[in-house]
Amino acid sequence: MSKEPKPAGMAEFSFLPDLVPQPMEPSTPVGAEGHRLRMRQRLLKAGPDALADYEMLEMILFIALPRRDTKPLARALLARFRTFGGVLGAPPTELMGVDGIGEAGAAALKLVQAAALRMMRQDIAAQPVLSTWERLTDYLMAAMGHERVEQFRVLFLDGKNKLIADEVQGTGTINHAPAYPREVVRRCLELHASAVILAHNHPSGEPAPSREDVVLTTDIVRAAATMGIAVHDHIIIGRGKWLSFRAEKLF
Incomplete structure (x- = not known):
């Protein structure tokens, strides 16, 4: 049977539009x-x-x-x-x-x-912090070791030395983070904390304490003692290493 010629000027179209190939969205190459x-x-x-x-x-x-x-x-x-x-x-x-x-x-x-x-913080909170010291320092290294500016944080502990909260109290410049003894004590009272561990980082990578670090720690220890709150330690985090004030007998 011969096909009838199309009327002049009539455009060609399909009665099955769903079968007409559609542009495909770009996809990940097979090799990748x-x-x-x-x-x-x-x-x-x-x-x-x-x-x-x-x-x-x-x-x-x-x-x-x-x-x-x-x-x-x-x-x-x-x-x-x-x-x-x-x-x-x-x-x-x-x-x-x-x-x-x-x-x-x-x-x-x-x-x-x-x-x-x-995950690391929850592991620490599951048991007394003082019995998981290596995990604590690993956590602080992970949390603060790559910060570009100084960060001062406080770990608040209950009467059994379990973690209540871990809070950044101040963020500052490359060599200073503001921290105030009265604010640390105030927050301890709000959380009913019996003890704290202080921590801050040195973006330079060296955890050696400055004179200001020692003075601030001494002031916090004295302020906390007036309310019966213990300061177990102050840890300085460097790059790949850390320093304990307690171990160095700095307070």
């Missing part, structure tokens, strides 16, 4: 998807130690940025912030300063940091 699958399997079978730092960052980022090749981003982050911990501890604004990270990538990295710190 295979790479991600292999890393997931390696993580689940062999554990996190089987992954290099840049691979860990890759995996975190491709959850937040599923259509991006995250390997170059992971390497760029390590080049800028030097270590895995340095990346997680970097301020969000600096993370977003790395081309391609954006808000989603920065939020994913800070979420991983927050999850790790929460």
Whole structure:
């Protein structure tokens, strides 16, 4: 049977529009998807130690940025912030300063940091702090060791030396964080704390105490003693190391 000619000027169209190929959304290349699958399997079978730092960052980022090749981003982050911990501890604004990270990538990295710190803090809170000293210093190193400015925090303890709260009392400059004995004592009374552990970081990386650090600690110890509150220690966190005032007999 011969086809009837179309009337002149009539446009050609389909009566089955659902069968007409539609533009496809961009998707992750097969090679990249295979790479991600292999890393997931390696993580689940062999554990996190089987992954290099840049691979860990890759995996975190491709959850937040599923259509991006995250390997170059992971390497760029390590080049800028030097270590895995340095990346997680970097301020969000600096993370977003790395081309391609954006808000989603920065939020994913800070979420991983927050999850790790929460897990460590809950482990500390489960038993008397003084019996978990190594865990406490590990937690403080993770929480403060990568801060770019000084941060003064207080760990408030109950009568059994269990953690009630961990609070940042002041954030300042690269070599000073404001802290006031009366505010520490006031907060102790509000939380019904019987003891505290003081902590602050030195962004320079060296935990040696300054004269001001010693004077402030002495003032807090005296103010707390008037209300029957003990100061167990003051810990200075550096980069990869820490110093205990109690161990150094500085009060």
